[in-house]
Amino acid sequence: MAKPPPRSIITMIITNFVNSLKPKKTSGNFKGIDYMGNNYYEIPADPSIGKRQDKRWFVPQNSENFEDVPPEWDSWLRGRRKEPPTEEEIMKNLAIIEIKRKNAIEVEKKAGKPSQMITGYESFPKRPEYEIFPGEHSDKGSTK
Template sequence: MSQEPTRRLWMIVFQNFINSFKPRQISGTLKGTDHFGNKYYEIPRNASVGQQRTSRWYDPPVKDDFMQEVPPEWEAWLRGRRREPPDEEEVLKNLAIMHMKKKNAKIVDAQAGKKTPMSKGMETFPKYTEYEVSPGKSENDSH
């Protein structure tokens, strides 16, 4: 009888080893989408199978695009800083505030007589003629 638990243990270890090579079929519940087209999923924690934390992730609309945007409300939910996912109204309200701030910044710069540095959005870095592009060279110097 003492051999029975040991055999069972090795059988479990071997079965887990074989199962580790099989692709996982992860299916979570869809919690929402955003205006970028991202879909957000969650698998709630299940202590009975040893899962201590909830699993949260998102599927972007374009899989190979590495410059994807995630709204701050959804990012907070993904990282576990908020319990409930944001509703669409909250995300749209904050998006409208962000656009209003960009518009107001352009108006203030125009009133101050400055060129607007952000022509493409957040990814562009402002270029000013009074600063060097690289150390020792100005923008007008040739290579």
């Protein structure tokens, strides 16, 4: 019986380094699409090769704004649920979001506030004693 060649640590290091430079093949199974147009993929776990967890990711519709992920897909991406959300569940949650948006506008109308939902730094209250931007004071109490 032939004796296997001795393993060299330097050979193993060089081999691992070269293999790390090769591009990874991430061709996963398409799992679904949300109402924003994001595509979701998964590579299932395979314990026979030592891979104990699924690998899940999404490809955003708009590469500049990839932070908006619906909650049902977010829970699937993070592994809180095993199965991806169904089309019925997605449509049901979208309808709830629209109802909440309309109700928020109605509440603001009753309170005498503008009916548009304001986002960003404009949505915060303005106080005369605080600066809006460094060095800029509001109209009341301006030191300029």
